[in-house]
Amino acid sequence: MxxxxxxxxRFVRSGSADPAVRDDNQSPAALDAxxxxxxxxxxxxxxxxxxxxxxxxxxxMTGRSAAADIGRTPTExxxxxxxxxxxxxxxxxxxxxxxxxxxxxxxxxxxxxGRVYLASLEPARDKTGSVVGVLCSALDITDRRRAEEALxxxxxxxxxxxxxxxxxxxxxxxxxxxxxxxxxxxxIVGQDRDALLxxxxxxxxxxxxxxxxxxxxxRLAKTxxxxxxxxxxxxxxGTVVWVNNYVSATRDPAGRPQYMVAIVKDITERKQTxxxxxxxxxxxxxxIELSPHIPWTAExxxxxxxxxxxxxxxxxxxxxxxxAQGWLNLxxxxxxxGVETTWAEATHSGALLDMEFRxxxxxxxxxxxxxxxxxxxDAQGRILRWYGTLEDVHERKLAEAALRESEEHYxxxxxxxxxxxxxADAQGQIITISxxxxxxxxxxxxxxxxxxxxxAIHPEDVARMEACWTRSMxxxxxxxxxxxxxxxxxxxxxxxxxxxxxxDEAGHSAGTVRMKTSTxxxxxxxxxxxWRTTIRxxxxxxxxxxVDSWSKR
Numbered sequence: 266m267x268x269x270x271x272x273x274x275r276f277v278r279s280g281s282a283d284p285a286v287r288d289d290n291q292s293p294a295a296l297d298a299x300x301x302x303x304x305x306x307x308x309x310x311x312x313x314x315x316x317x318x319x320x321x322x323x324x325x326m327t328g329r330s331a332a333a334d335i336g337r338t339p340t341e342x343x344x345x346x347x348x349x350x351x352x353x354x355x356x357x358x359x360x361x362x363x364x365x366x367x368x369x370x371x372x373x374x375x376x377x378x379g380r381v382y383l384a385s386l387e388p389a390r391d392k393t394g395s396v397v398g399v400l401c402s403a404l405d406i407t408d409r410r411r412a413e414e415a416l417x418x419x420x421x422x423x424x425x426x427x428x429x430x431x432x433x434x435x436x437x438x439x440x441x442x443x444x445x446x447x448x449x450x451x452x453i454v455g456q457d458r459d460a461l462l463x464x465x466x467x468x469x470x471x472x473x474x475x476x477x478x479x480x481x482x483x484r485l486a487k488t489x490x491x492x493x494x495x496x497x498x499x500x501x502x503g504t505v506v507w508v509n510n511y512v513s514a515t516r517d518p519a520g521r522p523q524y525m526v527a528i529v530k531d532i533t534e535r536k537q538t539x540x541x542x543x544x545x546x547x548x549x550x551x552x553i554e555l556s557p558h559i560p561w562t563a564e565x566x567x568x569x570x571x572x573x574x575x576x577x578x579x580x581x582x583x584x585x586x587x588x589a590q591g592w593l594n595l596x597x598x599x600x601x602x603g604v605e606t607t608w609a610e611a612t613h614s615g616a617l618l619d620m621e622f623r624x625x626x627x628x629x630x631x632x633x634x635x636x637x638x639x640x641x642x643d644a645q646g647r648i649l650r651w652y653g654t655l656e657d658v659h660e661r662k663l664a665e666a667a668l669r670e671s672e673e674h675y676x677x678x679x680x681x682x683x684x685x686x687x688x689a690d691a692q693g694q695i696i697t698i699s700x701x702x703x704x705x706x707x708x709x710x711x712x713x714x715x716x717x718x719x720x721a722i723h724p725e726d727v728a729r730m731e732a733c734w735t736r737s738m739x740x741x742x743x744x745x746x747x748x749x750x751x752x753x754x755x756x757x758x759x760x761x762x763x764x765x766x767x768x769d770e771a772g773h774s775a776g777t778v779r780m781k782t783s784t785x786x787x788x789x790x791x792x793x794x795x796w797r798t799t800i801r802x803x804x805x806x807x808x809x810x811x812v813d814s815w816s817k818r
Contacts, residue, residue: 307402314399315338364385368403439524478496514526563638576655597623600623618638632657639653723751
């Protein structure tokens with residue numbers, strides 16, 4: 266401004282012949298030299314808005330010769346900005362100062378955009394204060410403006426990126442006070458932006474997670490070393506949200522941590538899934554420990570890869586001895602070939618496995634076991650793994666053997682007995698009878714089962730026999746009646762029929778065990794009683810199945 270004032274004085278005095286107006290103490294040469302070297306474009310215009318003086322920097326801006334443009338107007342010298350410049354110049358001629366006037370153009374002398382200039386206009390006055398022209402200064406601020414625009418664009422992109430990010434982003438100072446948060450972060454913690462900007466990170470952290478978080482935060486503030494942790498935030502409504510935090514520091518020009526930036530991802534759903542899985546695994550573990558079965562898994566080719574630890578306790582052998590094909594070494598020699606064949610067929614076909622064999626325990630004894638397995642397949646149907654169980658069925662096999670022996674004993678006893686055991690359902694229909702009946706009586710016209718047996722009763726005894734049987738069925742009383750039965754040779758022989766109902770838990774008749782005893786032969790009553798007890802206990806499991814099934818219908 267001092268330079269412009271001096272140039273104004275020089276301009277005014279250079280046009281005056283009055284010695285009182287001229288100032289011989291000022292050195293025009295020195296002033297002109299300084300005027301040309303300043304990095305600011307300078308010029309003076311008279312009241313007609315014609316150039317009186319143009320310095321070197323202004324000439325560079327116009328792209329023209331300064332000497333050639335003296336006396337010309339802005340429209341002639343600066344066509345690219347003249348339209349923008351003329352109104353402010355006229356305001357300056359009216360005595361108004363104009364500051365920070367932006368002019369845009371390729372060059373002052375060319376029309377177009379691409380360059381930006383910052384100009385100031387100052388009224389030039391004589392000693393009396395009258396405005397005699399306009400002093401103009403201009404700076405080329407294109408590079409600065411481009412840098413500002415680039416910075417603005419960068420900040421805008423960064424702001425959009427932060428605002429639209431699918432993860433929470435928060436910036437804090439070194440004490441944890443929030444400076445910036447994006448929308449996603451607000452959603453995660455359940456608070457709006459204004460509320461968060463008045464709080465610290467510690468204020469919303471779960472109390473149990475706060476000590477570890479603060480320690481890592483302090484280390485980051487001191488060393489700049491980033492950290493990652495899983496923690497909980499507490500929302501205003503008291504609900505807890507699990508997050509994964511990755512926290513790093515932005516640094517000042519000296520390299521010291523200045524701000525903290527946290528990238529936050531909501532992992533609540535994953536944590537809930539993990540908790541449910543842990544609960545399921547714990548439930549499975551307890552269920553397995555209480556189960557009599559021993560779970561195992563195998564590769565698609567049948568190689569055992571895992572056996573439950575329960576196997577060691579039940580079988581008394583090291584788990585490692587069962588891996589791969591090792592378990593086959595513990596199979597009874599008589600069963601091994603069949604076991605290998607069955608297992609190979611299952612792994613080849615993918616069919617369900619269900620086989621029983623004898624397995625050697627640590628004490629050398631063999632126990633019967635049942636092994637069942639099913640394959641797990643991928644989307645294409647390929648077997649990924651076999652899942653199976655091993656169950657100790659030794660007691661069951663012994664019971665089955667004892668039952669077979671008992672049934673065989675019963676069969677021989679019944680076949681050799683002079684009595685004829687038979688069983689009827691709750692409706693009085695015969696459902697089974699000893700083969701001895703057929704041997705003695707032969708075929709009857711209506712068959713034997715159901716009520717067909719009445720065909721073998723003497724005609725004179727049928728009504729009485731049927732009445733007694735009906736009364737017993739109706740009242741549930743034991744039956745004890747004698748009647749004549751026709752034998753195979755056509756002769757009749759007296760038989761004594763006795764029966765007693767078997768009742769269910771509610772007291773209803775579920776079936777009847779009967780015996781027909783030939784009274785023509787001399788049998789001690791004690792033996793008949795023994796037969797009744799023995800036969801009833803032996804055949805009852807057979808009757809139970811049929812009668813129970815009928816009762817349910």
